Amino acid sequence: MPSAQLDFVQRTLRRAVLLPVILAVVVGAVFLMIIQRLLWETERLNHSEEVIASAEQIRQLAVDMETGVRGYLLSHDRSFLEPYDRAAMTLPQLLSHLDALVIDNPEQRPRVTVIAGHIEEWHQHADRMMRTQMVERELPVGKSMMDRVRGDLETFLQAERALSVERAGRVRVTTIAAVAITVVLAVLAAAVLIVFIRRDLHQLSGGYEIALDAAEHAVTVKDRLLATVSHELRTPLTSILGWTTLLRSHVADAETTSLALASIEQSARLQSRLVEDLIDVSKAATGKLRVDMVAIDLRQVLYVALETMKPAADAKGVALSTAMPEADFKIMGDGARLQQVFWNLLSNAVRFTPAGGKIEMIASTENGSAVIRVRDSGAGIVRDFLPRIFEPFAQQDETAQRSTGLGLGLAIARRLVELHGGMIEAKSDGVGRGSEFTIRLPILEPDAAASR
Incomplete structure (x- = not known):
């Protein structure tokens, strides 16, 4: 190779090596700054979630205190005071911890002081009621004072949840910016490399291989980044994208097109169901899952769930039977949410019970409680998995039992x-x-049922 051409190739190769290094440093520096910002925003979001969790715990303890005192005053059974005593010992530490968490928040810290003061006033009133036993006159006053505490906590939680939503939005925006900027810079770097090398090595046939290698490397880096970002949603989307690619190629016949559309619809429905379950689990985890409590006859809820699942059981050849009490079966509950619970249990039973099997739903009363048992003769559960069966995303080993979904149904049922x-x-x-x-x-x- 002539000396001039050799010098040209060497200069080109040096530039080809230095340019990616410089671009990598620039991309890395920008990405590092965004990641640092993302970590800071995530830390602030986690702080808000910790504040919300502490306030929710205080609210639950306040309810336990009121319930224990009311039960004791009405029954004179000191066992009702156990939650009251536990809450009375724990609340000061929790209030102090909550105050430390919001020490840098000028709006929330005064609310913590007000909450602590109102809880102390209620506590003094409760002690006075237990000493004087003046239930009829003092109990409504105590309820009013506890309602004030609950109102204080709800105001505090609403403000903190709004702050949490704001911080979550900033985390989401920062994440999107990190991905977008990194991808754009990677694509720009790949484009610069390709143009630069192809131009400089246009007269040398061996130079094209270098340009192609650089382009392939850049595409690989971009693909790996996008695959990592989309990992959690990849399963249903892969099917949709695959069939869409086939349809756009215009090589599919009518039967293949019909199969493709059916698969796309099924994947979209799966995606929708996963999102709905994720929303319920998210609400449960943040304390936003709500139930509308009214007096209902539990038998009606059970009958509706049974009638909903009966066609699926009949189609599979599974016997579905029930035993209900004849008398009223009144509870305080949310009928729609309870139907969701029993539908989930029956749906799992039908799914994992083979043809010829049987499913029983037995309702009874035991020690002042409504007891409903859903029993099946199906695939069963590995004993080691039972302690984790109600955890979100828990899945039994596929070698023992094949299952579908994210494993959220039982977690939602337990929370409800x-x-x-x-x-x-x-x-x-x-x-x-x-x-x-x-x-x-x-x-x-x-x-109580008659009065309602």
């Missing part, structure tokens, strides 16, 4: 049952030996 003051548990003798889910809900006493 807890919001009704109840509990849910699962048991199974192992794989292939069926399972049983038991829900316990507080039942209305006959006098």
Whole structure:
């Protein structure tokens, strides 16, 4: 190779090496600044979530205190004072912790002082009621004082949630900016490299290989970044994008087109269902999942859930039976949310019970509670998995049982049952030996039910 051409190639190669290094430094510096900003915004968001969690805990303890005192005054059973005593010991520390969390917030810190003062006033009033036993006159006053505490906490939580939403928005914007800027810079870097090398090595056939290698590297980096960002939503979208690509190629026949559209619709429905479950789980995690409590006959809720699942059970050849009490089965609850709970249990039972199997829903009363058992003869549950079955995103090992979805249904069901003051548990003798889910809900006493 002539000396002039050799010098030209060497200069080109040096520039080809230095330019990517310089661009990488620039991209890295910009990305580092954005990441630092993102970490700071995320820390502020986590701080707001910690404040909200502490305030929610204080609100729950205040409710426990009031419930314990009311139960003691009405029944003279000192066991009702156990939550009161626990809350009285824990609340000062929690209030002090909450005050430390909002020490730099001039709007929220005075509210903490007001909340602490009102709780102390209620506490003194409760002590006076327990000493004097003047229930009829003092109990409404105590309720009014506790309503004031709840109002104070709700005002505090609304302000903190608004701040949390604002911070979450900043995190989202910063994340989008980080991804967008990084992708744009990567694409620009790839474009500059391709143009530069192709221009300088236009007269040398060997130079094209260098340009192609640089372009392939840049595309690989971009693809890896985009794949990482979209990881959580990739599963349903992959099917949609794959079939869409096939349809746009105009090579699919009518049968393939029909199959593609059906697959796209199924993936979109799966995406919608996953988003709805994620919304419910998010609400449950942040304390925003609400229930409208009214007096209802639980039998009607159970009958609706059974009728909804009966076609699916009949189509699969699964026997669905029930046993209900004849008397009124009154509870305080949200009928729609309870239907969601029992529909989820029955849906899982139908899904994992083979043809010829059976599902039983048995309702009864035990020790002042409504007890509903959903029992099936289906695939069963691995014993090691039972302690984690109600955790969000929990999935049983596919070698023991194939399942679908994100594993959110039972987590949502547990939270809804807890919001009704109840509990849910699962048991199974192992794989292939069926399972049983038991829900316990507080039942209305006959006098209370009649008054409603």
